[in-house]
Amino acid sequence: MSRKVFQPGGPLNMEDLGGDQFRASITLPRGEDGRMTRTCPDENCSPGTFKVKPGTGITDGQALAYCPYCRHAEAPEQFASKEQQRYAKDMVLREAQRGVHHMIRDAFGFGASGKKKLGGGLISMEISLKSATLPYVRPPV
Numbered sequence: 178m179s180r181k182v183f184q185p186g187g188p189l190n191m192e193d194l195g196g197d198q199f200r201a202s203i204t205l206p207r208g209e210d211g212r213m214t215r216t217c218p219d220e221n222c223s224p225g226t227f228k229v230k231p232g233t234g235i236t237d238g239q240a241l242a243y244c245p246y247c248r249h250a251e252a253p254e255q256f257a258s259k260e261q262q263r264y265a266k267d268m269v270l271r272e273a274q275r276g277v278h279h280m281i282r283d284a285f286g287f288g289a290s291g292k293k294k295l296g297g298g299l300i301s302m303e304i305s306l307k308s309a310t311l312p313y314v315r316p317p318v
């Protein structure tokens with residue numbers, strides 16, 4: 178079986194990093210005002226949650242982001258809220274479900290119709306593969 182669970186590209190712009198490692202790019206939904214919630218990685222920070230409007234400041238990559246309350250510095254992706262992390266994991270799990278379905282389809286030789294006929298003559302059998310609807314991923318609150 179040569180197909181991997183994740184294929185390069187797709188809705189999450191998957192990158193195959195070799196072995197069993199992949200990188201997904203997930204765009205976090207923004208609020209109606211165009212801003213998104215960020216949470217300070219320092220658990221002792223209070224209130225620790227603030228909002229930013231992406232794309233209005235540094236545009237050529239940002240090595241570090243700073244908490245406006247405690248000045249804690251870390252990579253920007255470390256400021257994801259628990260809800261944003263949950264959303265990202267759910268999006269990847271959804272993509273994994275799609276990938277596993279394609280692996281099963283390829284491994285058993287199902288065509289695009291999702292059906293396969295076995296045997297012939299007196300005894301034959303037709304099997305079909307039905308895919309479950311991909312789960313809805315609730316956006317972060």
Ligand SMILES: [Zn+2]
Nearest residue numbers: 217222244247
């Ligand atoms: Zn902080």
